[in-house]
Amino acid sequence: PAEKRERAQELHEILQRANYQYYVLDNPELPDSEYDRRLRELQELEREYPELVTQDSPTQRVGAEPLSSFAEVRHEVPMLSLDNAFDDDELLEFDRRVRDRLNSKDPVEYACEPKLDGIAISLLYRDGMLERAATRGDGTTGEDITQNVRTIGSVPLRLLHNGVPKVLEVRGEIYMPKAGFAELNKKAAEAGEKTFVNPRNAAAGSLRQLDSRITAKRPLQLCAYGVGLVEGATLPDRHTEILKQLNRWGFRINSEMAEARDIQACIEYHKKLGEKREQLPYDIDGIVFKVNEIGLQRRLGFVARAPRWAMAYKFPAQEEMTE
Numbered sequence: 001p002a003e004k005r006e007r008a009q010e011l012h013e014i015l016q017r018a019n020y021q022y023y024v025l026d027n028p029e030l031p032d033s034e035y036d037r038r039l040r041e042l043q044e045l046e047r048e049y050p051e052l053v054t055q056d057s058p059t060q061r062v063g064a065e066p067l068s069s070f071a072e073v074r075h076e077v078p079m080l081s082l083d084n085a086f087d088d089d090e091l092l093e094f095d096r097r098v099r100d101r102l103n104s105k106d107p108v109e110y111a112c113e114p115k116l117d118g119i120a121i122s123l124l125y126r127d128g129m130l131e132r133a134a135t136r137g138d139g140t141t142g143e144d145i146t147q148n149v150r151t152i153g154s155v156p157l158r159l160l161h162n163g164v165p166k167v168l169e170v171r172g173e174i175y176m177p178k179a180g181f182a183e184l185n186k187k188a189a190e191a192g193e194k195t196f197v198n199p200r201n202a203a204a205g206s207l208r209q210l211d212s213r214i215t216a217k218r219p220l221q222l223c224a225y226g227v228g229l230v231e232g233a234t235l236p237d238r239h240t241e242i243l244k245q246l247n248r249w250g251f252r253i254n255s256e257m258a259e260a261r262d263i264q265a266c267i268e269y270h271k272k273l274g275e276k277r278e279q280l281p282y283d284i285d286g287i288v289f290k291v292n293e294i295g296l297q298r299r300l301g302f303v304a305r306a307p308r309w310a311m312a313y314k315f316p317a318q319e320e321m322t323e
């Protein structure tokens with residue numbers, strides 16, 4: 001029935017756009033009641049005409065049958081950790097090493113972003129459709145948590161617009177905002193269930209669920225921070241431009257992201273964010289600074305475990321969570 005297929009397609013687009021506005025841009029345009037009404041209409045249509053169900057349908061976000069275990073995933077491009085700096089001098093030394101290695105007397109531009117305290121994951125898209133999501137694991141081998149990740153509103157099930165790469169691997173951090181964490185613990189305490197010590201543990205515990213219907217009820221967010229494997233496309237040649245492209249394709253990126261023209265501006269950025277850390281709606285444990293020019297990143301390469309072109313400047317550990 002052609003008109004049913006058209007109606008389903010129309011509902012897809014309305015719900016997908018509403019989802020993007022709400023979860024990625026923090027700028028809801030459709031009232032929840034409207035969203036729910038249209039979702040129910042689409043669920044009705046799909047029940048009547050199962051051939052209308054597609055992998056990227058908004059109805060596919062509610063979670064599926066529980067798994068018995070998680071499959072292993074091998075990262076073709078290793079997911080590396082970051083070198084740490086603990087004071088201004090160590091950050092200045094990082095910049096000196098970068099400029100020495102690049103044999104550059106000019107200042108190097110850096111990309112700045114808060115280091116979210118969550119779980120790093122890899123999302124693989126083939127022809128624009130989400131194919132698999134995996135944890136970082138040991139950097140080379142992680143766990144396939146696709147079922148759970150599909151339930152997260154800010155994870156695109158299909159890349160927006162056309163002209164997307166044949167293969168695109170997006171890396172990001174899954175985290176639980178402070179408000180969602182407090183709400184989750186309040187409900188757990190009222191129900192006599194165990195509470196989580198901090199948002200990072202709550203996010204990790206929510207992703208480790210073999211029953212994705214439980215994950216679907218947890219207030220998780222994805223913030224994209226980079227790319228891994230890319231085939232069939234040329235991405236921008238600056239990290240901040242790549243992140244903006246990811247945002248256009250449907251990914252949430254961090255609103256505090258900024259460019260710093262030199263390492264002194266990075267120190268000022270770190271100080272500024274340190275002062276507003278408590279007000280941020282999510283936990284961070286530092287700032288990630290990256291050489292912004294991708295060409296320079298390539299020339300700098302990696303040492304054993306971490307890129308020579310990136311540094312995480314950590315904040316002092318917050319006092320342990322009080323009960």
Ligand SMILES: Cc1ccc2cc(C(N)=O)cc(O)c2n1
Pocket residue numbers: 080081082113114115116117118120173225226288307310
């Ligand atoms: C390369 C790399 C590795 C881990 C990262 C982790 C975060 C984070 N936790 O927000 C942000 C980044 O830009 C990262 N970048």
